[in-house]
Amino acid sequence: MSAYIKAISYYLPENKLTNEDINSQFPEWSITKIAEKTGISQRPISAIDEFSSDMAVKAAQKLFEENNISPSDIDFILLCTQSPDYYLPTTACLIQDRLGIPTTAGALDFNLGCSGYVYGLGLAKGLVETEQANNVLLLTSETYSKFIYPQDKSVRTIFGDAAAATLISGDNDRKNSIKALVYGTDGSGAQNLVVKTGGMRYARTTETATAKYDELGNLRTEDALYMNGAEIFVFTLASVPKLITAVLQKAGTTIDDIDLVVFHQANTYMLEALRKKIAIPKEKFFVFLENCGNTVSSTIPIALSEAIKTGRAPKGSKVLIAGFGVGYSWGGAIIEL
Structure with a gap:
């Protein structure tokens, strides 16, 4: 059994923080300077009442709709986040319930940032290739904007909020993907x-x-x-x-x-x-x-x-x-x- 990426979808919040918004607050940072330094024109920002589980659910639903996948196909959920909804319970458990994924599925959070997707692929590969799961839903979801002080222009120019959903599945006919x-x-x-x-x-x-x-x-x-x-x-x-x-x-x-x-x-x-x-x-x-x-x-x-x-x-x-x-x-x- 070889694990492979079957599908990927993502979700971006509707609210945007543009370079024009930053420039209006910090006139010394011109729109051109921000764009040249970061390569970023706008950043999606989660709503006040929008959290990591909400974004992860939307990304997963989009994955299901775009690729004709049923929640009943999922037998393990991996959520990478450093901004969980709660200290406990595990946010992945909340997502399982909201998506209607079977209660026979495993679910866990892991706290990792910029390298998290690679680590998540490694975890999913291990689950699939040891036949603990056949369809792993790997979710990444962060609301870093909620960690940022509004007057700190250094990090406001960089970070945006988003979630992504990846389905990692097993296939006997595939080589090491x-x-x-x-x-x-x-x-x-x-x-x-x-x-x-x-x-x-x-x-x-x-x-x-x-x-x-x-x-x-x-x-x-x-x-x-x-x-x-x-x-x-x-x-x-x-x-x-x-x-x-x-x-x-x-x-x-x-x-x-x-x-x-x-x-x-x-x-x-x-x-x-x-x-x-x-x-x-x-x-x-x-x-x-x-x-x-x-x-x-x-x-x-x-x-x-x-x-x-x-x-x-x-x-x-x-x-x-x-x-x-x-x-x-x-x-x-x-x-x-």
């Missing part, structure tokens, strides 16, 4: 992309909710998302080229045999720096973030979905994917569509 999985972790960089309070270690207080300028000159609270962009950039340029080398070596292939490369869609500046450093031909490098921004764990499936729709990744294509970021965490793989 999800392969050369490579992972990495370096928790020493954890404080460079963090929401410090709200968990068990640091409670939220009146003091942590008070806005202050951080060492980078960004106005934020300790309850909000903090990102040291310079350190993240250094980490990315150091770790991702090694990751790509490891994936290609594990697969016994070279970049010449890869049809398309889809990285975590962080921002165009970082992506172009990586493309040049790894020497990936421009025609093989797929970028899709202008109208959705950095949607964390959903960037890769959203980009894959668009690559398939636009003919950049036709059936049989070999696609190299790589996720990297918060944790620090990274992962890569080769998938055959």
Whole structure:
């Protein structure tokens, strides 16, 4: 039994944060400057009463409708999110009930960010190829906008909210369609992309909710998302080229045999720096973030979905994917569509 990606769909909230909106709040950030620095024109933003489970359900329903899939076909749900509805219960359990997936299905959340989709494919592959499940619904859903302090222009320009749904199924006639999985972790960089309070270690207080300028000159609270962009950039340029080398070596292939490369869609500046450093031909490098921004764990499936729709990744294509970021965490793989 070999696991393969059968279908991908995604959902973007209706609310949008445009470069014009940011410019009106921060006149020193021109519309052109934001676009050139990030490659983003607008970011979908979840409604006040819209949360990760709501977006994941909409992405899954879209997957079912677009691909003639029944909820009764699903026998395991994997949800990647760092913004769950509750500490407990598990958000994947709520999704099972709302989608009408059989109670015989397994369901779990896993807390991972930008590398989460690759890890999710690895988990799904393990479930399918050990015959614990035959149809795994892999969901990625994040509402990072709810972590962002409105006056912190550094992260407001980057992140958008979104959810994606991927069906990973088993087929005896297919060869290894999800392969050369490579992972990495370096928790020493954890404080460079963090929401410090709200968990068990640091409670939220009146003091942590008070806005202050951080060492980078960004106005934020300790309850909000903090990102040291310079350190993240250094980490990315150091770790991702090694990751790509490891994936290609594990697969016994070279970049010449890869049809398309889809990285975590962080921002165009970082992506172009990586493309040049790894020497990936421009025609093989797929970028899709202008109208959705950095949607964390959903960037890769959203980009894959668009690559398939636009003919950049036709059936049989070999696609190299790589996720990297918060944790620090990274992962890569080769998938055959």
